[in-house]
Amino acid sequence: MVIIALLIIWLLVVSIQLIYIFFIYSRTAFFRQPEQNVLDLGANSTSGSGVTIIVCARNELVNLIELLPLLNDQNYPDFEILVMDDRSTDGTSLFLENDIPHLQRVRFIRIDKEHEHVTPKKYALTIALKKASYPIVLLTDADCRPASDGWLSSMVAPLINSPKAISLGFSPYEHQPGLLNFLIRSETLFTAVQYFSLALAGRPYMGVGRNLAYRTSLFFANKGFYTHINVVGGDDDLFINEVATGQNTAVCLNPDTFMWSKPKETWAEWRLQKKRHLNVGKYYKPGNKFRLGLLTGSHVLTWVLALMVGLVVLVHKLQHHSFTTNEWLLLLIGTGIFVLRELGFWSIVGRISHRLAHTVHWASIPLMDLLLAFYYGLAGIETIFRRRKKRLYWR
Incomplete structure (x- = not known):
């Protein structure tokens, strides 16, 4: 059941990313x-x-x-x-x-x-x-x-x-x-x-x-x-x-x-510049914060859960355990959607980068994707701990 729950959550967050990529980002690309x-x-x-x-x-x-x-x-x-x-x-x-x-x-x-x-x-x-x-x-x-x-x-x-x-x-x-x-x-x-x-x-x-x-x-x-x-x-x-x-x-x-x-x-x-930008973001309208939070959170979780799923598969192989039919089905669907997400991100964001002064070389878009997921994840953790420290200090 834990494996199935992990795969279902992975499917959901990758699906959110697909919506952003093909229905939102594509507006800029084209x-x-x-x-x-x-x-x-x-x-x-x-x-x-x-x-x-x-x-x-x-x-x-x-x-x-x-x-x-x-x-x-x-x-x-x-x-x-x-x-x-x-x-x-x-x-x-x-x-x-x-x-x-x-x-x-x-x-x-x-x-x-x-x-x-x-x-x-x-x-x-x-x-x-x-x-x-x-x-x-x-x-x-x-x-x-x-x-x-x-x-x-x-x-x-x-x-x-x-x-x-x-x-x-x-x-x-x-x-x-x-x-x-x-x-x-x-x-x-x-x-x-x-x-x-x-x-x-x-x-x-x-x-x-x-x-x-x-x-x-x-x-x-x-x-x-x-x-x-x-x-x-x-x-x-x-x-x-x-x-x-x-x-x-x-x-x-x-x-x-x-x-x-x-x-x-x-x-x-x-880092000082980014701290100022993150501090400003908390004053955005609730709707904007929700959309950006959903975008960023799904981006980070897409990669975190992909690594967790990969680790689960590796452990099963090493321990000679087999997946059930439902687990195999979810794993294949999840992997297919993840690959579709990566190809979509690469092509659409790569096209946008080409339009925007070749800011990042097209071949480097997958590396940029992973690097930003890592960066956003660390920035989110830092923001949470910084706010907790401020509340403790105020008390």
């Missing part, structure tokens, strides 16, 4: 980006087409020197670049004051102090949205680089002369050698698979602040970051989690819209 001549739209639209690019930066002088000319040269008729200099001490202020007169679209605001009621990034963004000259904002970070001079026009295309209010973009990380970089790229790809696919399924739940556009009217109509103003992080995903709907959200898979980022180079830096 999505056709609507073709729009956005330059004509922007030039001919009488209102609502201007864009403010917002870059919040603290001690990012080296990156700003390289990034701002790339943003200033974007091919779009009506836009500005607003740099929020958040208490920088590396010469950023002098650079912005003296060295950018040739960048005619760039202006900046200096922030000199922190405010107790709000985290620094959210304060800077709130001020930026209040001071933005145009009704659409496009967010990125100082350590990012646009894939082309069509980044701006392609990212805001879904919002021009349209009821859409949010445009979700992709921000791949640069390829570097080593396991850490492979894990970062794998996790970035799979996160994109999830938020793009669920958005296309009418259940948007997050965006990435390195490449995200929305209307300022949406921000102020929903009181900005008010509900999570003291939470570290969440200026992108928590805000989108609150305001995004299936009707007001669009996705951008055009390669011109990609915003390349520099990855963390040490395990300590990356």
Whole structure:
């Protein structure tokens, strides 16, 4: 009975994975980006087409020197670049004051102090949205680089002369050698698979602040970051989690819209970044947490139970025990569905990776699948123990 129960549970979790792969992930794999001549739209639209690019930066002088000319040269008729200099001490202020007169679209605001009621990034963004000259904002970070001079026009295309209010973009990380970089790229790809696919399924739940556009009217109509103003992080995903709907959200898979980022180079830096992201996730809407929990839990259990089933088969062989007819039937069905799941994941996520800047090589998708299951499992365990420690400390 224990073996049968194990096999039935395995069948259930793998079946959940099949639903996600073939009915959710496939939406991104086979999505056709609507073709729009956005330059004509922007030039001919009488209102609502201007864009403010917002870059919040603290001690990012080296990156700003390289990034701002790339943003200033974007091919779009009506836009500005607003740099929020958040208490920088590396010469950023002098650079912005003296060295950018040739960048005619760039202006900046200096922030000199922190405010107790709000985290620094959210304060800077709130001020930026209040001071933005145009009704659409496009967010990125100082350590990012646009894939082309069509980044701006392609990212805001879904919002021009349209009821859409949010445009979700992709921000791949640069390829570097080593396991850490492979894990970062794998996790970035799979996160994109999830938020793009669920958005296309009418259940948007997050965006990435390195490449995200929305209307300022949406921000102020929903009181900005008010509900999570003291939470570290969440200026992108928590805000989108609150305001995004299936009707007001669009996705951008055009390669011109990609915003390349520099990855963390040490395990300590990356682990700190992931801790912040996991901390933010607990504030998601219940429905989003349920769907993501089901997705992640079934992913982890698919591999854990596969290893357990394999161990059971090995023990039976070593002990010369035989399976009953029902056990053999469930084992064959489970193995077949597991193989179908692996082939489906490989082909569909591999196709998405190909579309998203070849983030992970197609041949490495099975390794990515197993590595992410291991990573999500450890992250879940760490989160549970961290919360228990906090409760004990509070008492």
